Amino acid sequence: GQNIDQPTEMTATEGAIVQINCTYQTSGFNGLFWYQQHAGEAPTFLSYNVLDGLEEKGRFSSFLSRSKGYSYLLLKELQMKDSASYLCAVMDSNYQLIWGAGTKLIIKP
Amino acid sequence: ETGVTQTPRHLVMGMTNKKSLKCEQHLGHNAMYWYKQSAKKPLELMFVYNFKEQTENNSVPSRFSPECPNSSHLFLHLHTLQPEDSALYLCASSQVLAGDADTQYFGPGTRLTVL
Numbered sequence: 301g302q303n304i305d306q307p308t309e310m311t312a313t314e315g316a317i318v319q320i321n322c323t324y325q326t327s328g329f330n331g332l333f334w335y336q337q338h339a340g341e342a343p344t345f346l347s348y349n350v351l352d353g354l355e356e357k358g359r360f361s362s363f364l365s366r367s368k369g370y371s372y373l374l375l376k377e378l379q380m381k382d383s384a385s386y387l388c389a390v391m392d393s394n395y396q397l398i399w400g401a402g403t404k405l406i407i408k409p
Numbered sequence: 410e411t412g413v414t415q416t417p418r419h420l421v422m423g424m425t426n427k428k429s430l431k432c433e434q435h436l437g438h439n440a441m442y443w444y445k446q447s448a449k450k451p452l453e454l455m456f457v458y459n460f461k462e463q464t465e466n467n468s469v470p471s472r473f474s475p476e477c478p479n480s481s482h483l484f485l486h487l488h489t490l491q492p493e494d495s496a497l498y499l500c501a502s503s504q505v506l507a508g509d510a511d512t513q514y515f516g517p518g519t520r521l522t523v524l
Binding site: 402 | 450451452465499514515516518520
Protein backbone atom coordinates (compact mmCIF):
# COMPACT_ATOMS: atom_id res chain seq x y z
CA GLY A 301 0.00 0.00 0.00
CA GLN A 302 0.92 3.64 -0.19
CA ASN A 303 2.07 5.38 2.95
CA ILE A 304 3.29 8.79 4.07
CA ASP A 305 4.76 9.15 7.57
CA GLN A 306 5.43 12.37 9.44
CA PRO A 307 5.55 13.17 13.16
CA THR A 308 2.22 14.01 14.75
CA GLU A 309 3.42 17.01 16.73
CA MET A 310 6.58 19.05 17.29
CA THR A 311 7.43 21.94 19.58
CA ALA A 312 10.05 24.61 18.93
CA THR A 313 11.09 27.98 20.29
CA GLU A 314 10.60 31.34 18.62
CA GLY A 315 13.71 32.33 16.69
CA ALA A 316 15.02 28.76 16.47
CA ILE A 317 15.19 26.26 13.59
CA VAL A 318 12.98 23.19 13.19
CA GLN A 319 13.09 20.29 10.74
CA ILE A 320 9.92 18.34 9.92
CA ASN A 321 10.59 14.96 8.35
CA CYS A 322 8.46 13.01 5.90
CA THR A 323 9.06 9.49 4.63
CA TYR A 324 7.04 7.89 1.88
CA GLN A 325 6.31 4.65 0.09
CA THR A 326 4.22 5.17 -3.01
CA SER A 327 3.42 3.61 -6.37
CA GLY A 328 5.62 5.81 -8.50
CA PHE A 329 6.75 9.34 -7.82
CA ASN A 330 5.90 12.58 -9.57
CA GLY A 331 6.96 15.02 -6.92
CA LEU A 332 6.51 15.90 -3.27
CA PHE A 333 4.56 18.85 -1.91
CA TRP A 334 4.56 20.64 1.43
CA TYR A 335 1.53 22.63 2.56
CA GLN A 336 0.92 24.79 5.62
CA GLN A 337 -2.48 24.76 7.30
CA HIS A 338 -3.44 27.11 10.11
CA ALA A 339 -6.29 25.94 12.31
CA GLY A 340 -9.62 26.47 10.60
CA GLU A 341 -8.03 27.65 7.36
CA ALA A 342 -7.18 26.34 3.91
CA PRO A 343 -3.96 24.40 3.31
CA THR A 344 -1.60 26.72 1.45
CA PHE A 345 1.18 25.61 -0.88
CA LEU A 346 4.74 25.94 0.43
CA SER A 347 7.03 23.94 -1.84
CA TYR A 348 7.38 21.30 -4.54
CA ASN A 349 10.37 18.99 -5.02
CA VAL A 350 10.76 16.52 -7.87
CA LEU A 351 14.56 16.31 -8.09
CA ASP A 352 16.96 15.44 -5.28
CA GLY A 353 18.37 18.29 -3.30
CA LEU A 354 17.48 21.39 -1.37
CA GLU A 355 15.05 24.08 -2.51
CA GLU A 356 15.26 27.32 -0.55
CA LYS A 357 12.47 29.86 -0.37
CA GLY A 358 13.09 32.56 2.21
CA ARG A 359 12.91 31.17 5.74
CA PHE A 360 11.58 27.84 4.45
CA SER A 361 13.60 25.14 2.69
CA SER A 362 12.58 21.70 1.47
CA PHE A 363 14.86 18.73 0.82
CA LEU A 364 14.25 15.56 -1.16
CA SER A 365 16.05 12.23 -1.46
CA ARG A 366 14.18 9.97 -3.86
CA SER A 367 16.44 6.98 -3.24
CA LYS A 368 15.64 7.12 0.48
CA GLY A 369 11.97 8.05 0.08
CA TYR A 370 12.61 11.00 2.36
CA SER A 371 11.96 14.70 2.55
CA TYR A 372 12.19 17.39 5.17
CA LEU A 373 10.88 20.90 5.58
CA LEU A 374 13.27 23.27 7.35
CA LEU A 375 11.91 26.39 9.00
CA LYS A 376 14.42 29.03 10.14
CA GLU A 377 14.04 32.05 12.42
CA LEU A 378 10.75 30.71 13.71
CA GLN A 379 7.94 33.16 14.31
CA MET A 380 4.77 32.69 16.34
CA LYS A 381 2.75 32.80 13.11
CA ASP A 382 4.53 29.61 11.98
CA SER A 383 2.40 27.66 14.48
CA ALA A 384 0.36 25.49 12.14
CA SER A 385 0.06 22.00 10.72
CA TYR A 386 2.46 21.06 7.94
CA LEU A 387 1.22 18.53 5.41
CA CYS A 388 3.46 16.34 3.26
CA ALA A 389 1.97 14.90 0.05
CA VAL A 390 3.44 12.77 -2.73
CA MET A 391 2.09 12.62 -6.28
CA ASP A 392 2.05 8.98 -7.40
CA SER A 393 2.33 7.45 -10.86
CA ASN A 394 -1.37 8.24 -11.52
CA TYR A 395 -0.79 11.91 -10.62
CA GLN A 396 -2.91 11.45 -7.52
CA LEU A 397 -1.78 13.11 -4.29
CA ILE A 398 -1.13 10.79 -1.35
CA TRP A 399 -1.25 12.75 1.91
CA GLY A 400 0.39 12.41 5.29
CA ALA A 401 -1.66 13.09 8.41
CA GLY A 402 0.23 16.33 9.04
CA THR A 403 2.62 17.59 11.70
CA LYS A 404 1.28 20.09 14.20
CA LEU A 405 4.03 22.59 14.99
CA ILE A 406 3.77 24.52 18.25
CA ILE A 407 5.98 27.58 18.65
CA LYS A 408 6.74 28.76 22.18
CA PRO A 409 8.04 32.23 23.09
CA GLU B 410 -7.03 34.33 -0.01
CA THR B 411 -6.23 31.45 -2.35
CA GLY B 412 -8.79 32.20 -5.07
CA VAL B 413 -11.00 29.30 -4.00
CA THR B 414 -14.10 30.08 -1.94
CA GLN B 415 -16.43 27.72 -0.13
CA THR B 416 -19.86 28.20 1.42
CA PRO B 417 -21.08 27.69 4.01
CA ARG B 418 -18.08 27.76 6.34
CA HIS B 419 -19.98 25.88 9.04
CA LEU B 420 -22.95 23.52 8.75
CA VAL B 421 -24.88 21.53 11.33
CA MET B 422 -27.41 19.06 10.01
CA GLY B 423 -29.52 16.18 11.14
CA MET B 424 -29.25 12.73 9.60
CA THR B 425 -32.46 13.21 7.63
CA ASN B 426 -31.59 16.62 6.19
CA LYS B 427 -30.49 17.45 2.67
CA LYS B 428 -27.90 20.17 2.20
CA SER B 429 -25.35 21.26 -0.38
CA LEU B 430 -21.80 22.57 -0.15
CA LYS B 431 -20.62 25.05 -2.75
CA CYS B 432 -17.14 25.73 -4.09
CA GLU B 433 -16.05 28.40 -6.58
CA GLN B 434 -12.61 28.99 -7.99
CA HIS B 435 -11.47 32.26 -9.56
CA LEU B 436 -8.15 30.95 -10.89
CA GLY B 437 -9.15 29.78 -14.35
CA HIS B 438 -8.29 26.18 -13.44
CA ASN B 439 -9.62 23.12 -15.23
CA ALA B 440 -9.65 20.54 -12.44
CA MET B 441 -11.57 20.61 -9.15
CA TYR B 442 -11.48 18.27 -6.16
CA TRP B 443 -13.45 17.41 -3.03
CA TYR B 444 -11.49 16.20 0.02
CA LYS B 445 -12.58 15.07 3.47
CA GLN B 446 -10.31 16.02 6.38
CA SER B 447 -10.83 14.30 9.73
CA ALA B 448 -8.81 15.04 12.84
CA LYS B 449 -5.34 13.50 12.82
CA LYS B 450 -6.01 11.66 9.55
CA PRO B 451 -4.64 12.25 6.06
CA LEU B 452 -6.73 14.12 3.56
CA GLU B 453 -9.09 11.73 1.80
CA LEU B 454 -9.76 12.41 -1.87
CA MET B 455 -13.47 12.02 -2.61
CA PHE B 456 -14.11 13.27 -6.12
CA VAL B 457 -12.15 14.75 -9.02
CA TYR B 458 -13.49 16.69 -11.99
CA ASN B 459 -11.44 17.58 -15.04
CA PHE B 460 -13.05 19.93 -17.55
CA LYS B 461 -16.41 19.29 -15.84
CA GLU B 462 -16.11 15.51 -16.26
CA GLN B 463 -15.80 13.29 -13.22
CA THR B 464 -12.59 11.28 -13.43
CA GLU B 465 -12.27 9.85 -9.92
CA ASN B 466 -14.72 8.54 -7.35
CA ASN B 467 -12.78 6.97 -4.54
CA SER B 468 -15.46 4.57 -3.25
CA VAL B 469 -17.45 7.37 -1.68
CA PRO B 470 -20.89 6.43 -0.28
CA SER B 471 -23.84 7.44 -2.43
CA ARG B 472 -25.10 9.79 0.28
CA PHE B 473 -22.47 12.18 -1.13
CA SER B 474 -23.33 13.37 -4.63
CA PRO B 475 -21.07 15.79 -6.54
CA GLU B 476 -22.08 18.19 -9.28
CA CYS B 477 -19.85 20.26 -11.54
CA PRO B 478 -21.88 22.54 -13.84
CA ASN B 479 -18.79 24.33 -15.18
CA SER B 480 -15.05 24.53 -14.57
CA SER B 481 -15.46 27.25 -11.94
CA HIS B 482 -18.15 25.71 -9.73
CA LEU B 483 -18.37 22.50 -7.76
CA PHE B 484 -21.11 21.29 -5.45
CA LEU B 485 -21.36 18.46 -2.96
CA HIS B 486 -24.95 17.40 -2.26
CA LEU B 487 -25.49 15.70 1.08
CA HIS B 488 -28.39 13.50 2.18
CA THR B 489 -29.05 11.03 4.99
CA LEU B 490 -25.57 11.51 6.40
CA GLN B 491 -24.17 9.68 9.41
CA PRO B 492 -22.44 11.18 12.48
CA GLU B 493 -19.11 9.74 11.26
CA ASP B 494 -19.40 12.02 8.23
CA SER B 495 -18.68 14.99 10.49
CA ALA B 496 -15.44 16.49 9.22
CA LEU B 497 -13.89 19.41 7.36
CA TYR B 498 -14.73 19.25 3.65
CA LEU B 499 -12.15 20.93 1.47
CA CYS B 500 -12.43 21.96 -2.14
CA ALA B 501 -9.33 22.41 -4.29
CA SER B 502 -8.51 23.30 -7.88
CA SER B 503 -5.53 22.95 -10.21
CA GLN B 504 -4.61 24.02 -13.71
CA VAL B 505 -4.56 20.61 -15.43
CA LEU B 506 -5.08 17.09 -14.18
CA ALA B 507 -3.14 14.47 -16.14
CA GLY B 508 0.46 14.37 -17.21
CA ASP B 509 1.75 17.11 -14.95
CA ALA B 510 2.33 17.61 -11.25
CA ASP B 511 0.20 20.70 -10.82
CA THR B 512 -0.19 22.47 -7.52
CA GLN B 513 -3.61 22.26 -5.93
CA TYR B 514 -5.08 25.38 -4.34
CA PHE B 515 -7.52 24.91 -1.50
CA GLY B 516 -10.58 26.70 -0.21
CA PRO B 517 -11.05 27.31 3.54
CA GLY B 518 -13.38 24.35 3.91
CA THR B 519 -16.82 23.68 5.33
CA ARG B 520 -16.89 22.37 8.90
CA LEU B 521 -19.74 19.85 8.85
CA THR B 522 -21.36 18.44 11.98
CA VAL B 523 -23.95 15.68 11.63
CA LEU B 524 -26.17 15.19 14.66
